[in-house]
Amino acid sequence: MSDQDRVHASLSLKPALDAIGTAIDQRFDRLLPLPDDGRRRLFEAMRHAVIGGGKRMRPLLVVAACDLFHVDRERALRVAIAIEAVHCYSLIHDDLPCMDDDDLRRGKPTVHKAFDEATAVLAGDSLHALAFEVLADEATHEDPFVRSELVLELARASGPSGMAGGQMMDLAAESQVFDLAATTRLQQLKTGALISFCLDAGAIMGRVGDAQRTKLRGYAHDLGLAFQIADDLLDVEGSSAKTGKAVQKDAAAGKATFVSLLGVERARTQAEMLIDQAIGHLHSFGAEADLLRAIARFAIERDR
Amino acid sequence: MSDQDRVHASLSLKPALDAIGTAIDQRFDRLLPLPDDGRRRLFEAMRHAVIGGGKRMRPLLVVAACDLFHVDRERALRVAIAIEAVHCYSLIHDDLPCMDDDDLRRGKPTVHKAFDEATAVLAGDSLHALAFEVLADEATHEDPFVRSELVLELARASGPSGMAGGQMMDLAAESQVFDLAATTRLQQLKTGALISFCLDAGAIMGRVGDAQRTKLRGYAHDLGLAFQIADDLLDVEGSSAKTGKAVQKDAAAGKATFVSLLGVERARTQAEMLIDQAIGHLHSFGAEADLLRAIARFAIERDR
Structure with missing residues (x-):
């Protein structure tokens, strides 16, 4: 990709990222009014975690995948809210002192810092x-079969054979020597499973067949790995001011990352190759896949 | 209730409790085979929490509610597994040092003691x-509408307007003065919502109308409060050896409980009145509700 292409990629995505950010904030604001009882602090902590921050990469992926199959924007945003709620819950728990022990997230104090640990545990659980409440809500007039399929796939993507399983492997990575294959497998579970769900959600709501789903899975697989390599590069080269979270923590913890295993240059080349490959999976689509193509380019060009 | 009735209640329930205990253990054993990778410790922690312990009160309630409407036992047990998984996840997180800081649960070390805190957080999340994966699984041939309705109700019962909200109120109870009304409301969320779901699940699967559901809600409401009063009485009068968990913690933390608010004698009378009332809601049912009646009597006669 040329430098000009890169500038173009981030420019073309800016309005989409801004729009999804606003839409997600609005919906969480409506979903989480502050109750006037002993649960107020819990809702404040949930709002702290989900409103006003983050790249909203996963919601954007859901919307982009839904665009492919002309799925109504409101239906897409509802699923986007669910996936972002799961992503944010995992960040809250991941930041806890007994896990990664982080003080900073999205440029703000982490939930256990701004509130306390017990509130953070409960805000994540909530x-x-x-x-799942959002996905299963019948008031949305979503078809029951689609609702339960979305629930099933999100539960699988976030549970012990998906995200939570990957986080467990990540804990073990501090005390074991991980090679490239093990690191790839870890990241496929820890971040890849949820990213795959974003694309799968579009296919489920669009009610498309296996051939289309396979293309989206290929895209998600390559994008997820490239995204993680970019994260590892930011951890080495970025600053807390830009990323809004602590950096250079992996090296300090002695954890294997794509960068420690491949070196900066090969990691960057690998990420670019994966992005080309991700975009290649979309070749049978026309302009309706442009947003997915732009997201892929953005994934390795972002600075946070 | 006479002493003879009490002996009869616990005797008649014993075979049902034993049978449900075995059935739940078997199903969790099949659901959670140990993987041969970095997630092994996570699955060990999950198995530690869900296999071989607990009264299995909530699974038994689901089965008993399903019996009312002739719902197949296998369908009932699947929902029972889901509700017990949620109950156990909440116990794992509740026992964490930043929450209730308990070392003993169901006569065994708590998950963070037997493993570590990070594993406990992830085992609860998993x-x-x-x-939700179990409830939404299409392989069960459950109707999609029933599946998504069960997911919706369980998410509501366990989320910020249910169990997690009640746990948040419970945290506040250590620093605030709670009266009887506030304590009742707290317990309705913290333990009542999930107990109500057990009964609702039977109504959802039995596809019965509002009139039947209202009776079951009345039963669940009264049973839930009586169950909690009995718990508070055990906390004051029981021993760790019998309950399998720490006792007299509430008084030490200065928390209001039904016993501290009403005194031992009035609390016991109140629990008995609630149980009579709970059974009263079942008067239009015949022998098919005998298990629910026996559970209600057992709720205040148990010693753990």
């Missing part, structure tokens, strides 16, 4: 339940 | 996701 967002986790909220995600 | 069981939470597993519950």
Whole structure:
């Protein structure tokens, strides 16, 4: 990709990222009014975690995948809210002192810092339940079969054979020597499973067949790995001011990353190759896949 | 209730409790085979939490509610597994040092003691996701509408307007003065919502109308409060050896409980009145509600 292409990629995505950011904030604001009882602090913590921050990469992926199959924007945003709630719950728990022990997230204090640990545990658990409530809500007039299929896939993507399983492997990575294959497998579970769900959601709501789903899975697989390599590069080269979270923590913890295993240059080349490959999976689509193509280019060009 | 009735209640329930205990253990054993990778410790922790312990009160309630409407036992047990997974996840997180800081649960070390805190957080999160996976699984041939309705109700019962909200109120109870009304409201969320779901699940699967559901809600409401009063009485009068968990913690933390608010004698009378009332809601049912009646009597006669 040329430098000009890169500038173009981030420019073309800016309005989409801004729009999804606003839409997600609005919906969480409506979903989480502050109650006037002993649960107020819990809702404040949930709002702290989900409103006003983050790249909203996963919601954008859901919307972009839904665009492919002309799925109504409101239906797409509802699923986007669910996936972002799961993503945010995992960040809250991941930041806890007994896990990664982070003080900073999205440029703000982490939930256990701004509130306390017990509230952070419960805010994460509450967002986790909220995600499934949003997906299963009959008031949305979504077809029951689609609703339960979305629930099933999100539960699988976030549970012990998906995200939570990957986080467990990540804990072990501090005390074991991980090679490239093990690191790839870890990241496919830890971040890849949820990213795959974003694309799968579009296919489920669009009610498309296996051939289309396979293309989207290929895209998600390559994008997820490239995204993680970019994250590892930011951890080495970025600053807390830009990323809004602590950097250079992996090296300090002695954890294997794509960068420690491949070196900066090969990691960057690998990420670019994966992005080309991700975009290649979309070749049978026309302009309706342009947003997915732009997201892929953005994934390795972002600075946070 | 006479002493003879009490002996009869616990005797008649014993075979049902034993049978449900075995059935739940078997199903969790099949659901959670140990993987041969970095997630092994996570699955060990999940198995530690869900296999071989607990009264299995909530699974038994689901089965008993399903019996009312002739719902197949296998369908009932699947929902029972989901509700028990949520109950166990909440116990794991509730026992964490930043929450209630308990070392003993169901006569065994708590998950963070037997493993570590990070594993406990992830084991809880994993069981939470597993519950929704089990409910939404299409392989069960459950009707999609029933599946998504069960997911919706369980998410509501366990989320910020249910169990997690009640746990948040419970945290506040250590620093605030709670009266009887506030304590009742807290317990309705913290333990009542999930107990109500057990009964609702039977109504959802039995596809019965509002009139039947209202009776079951009345039963669940009264049973839930009586169950909690009995718990508070055990906390004051029981021993760790019998309950399998720490006792007299509420008084030490200065928390209001039904016993501290009403005194031992009035609390016991209140629990008995609630149980009579709970059974009263079942008067239009015949022998098919005998298990629910026996559970209600057992709720205040148990010693753990």
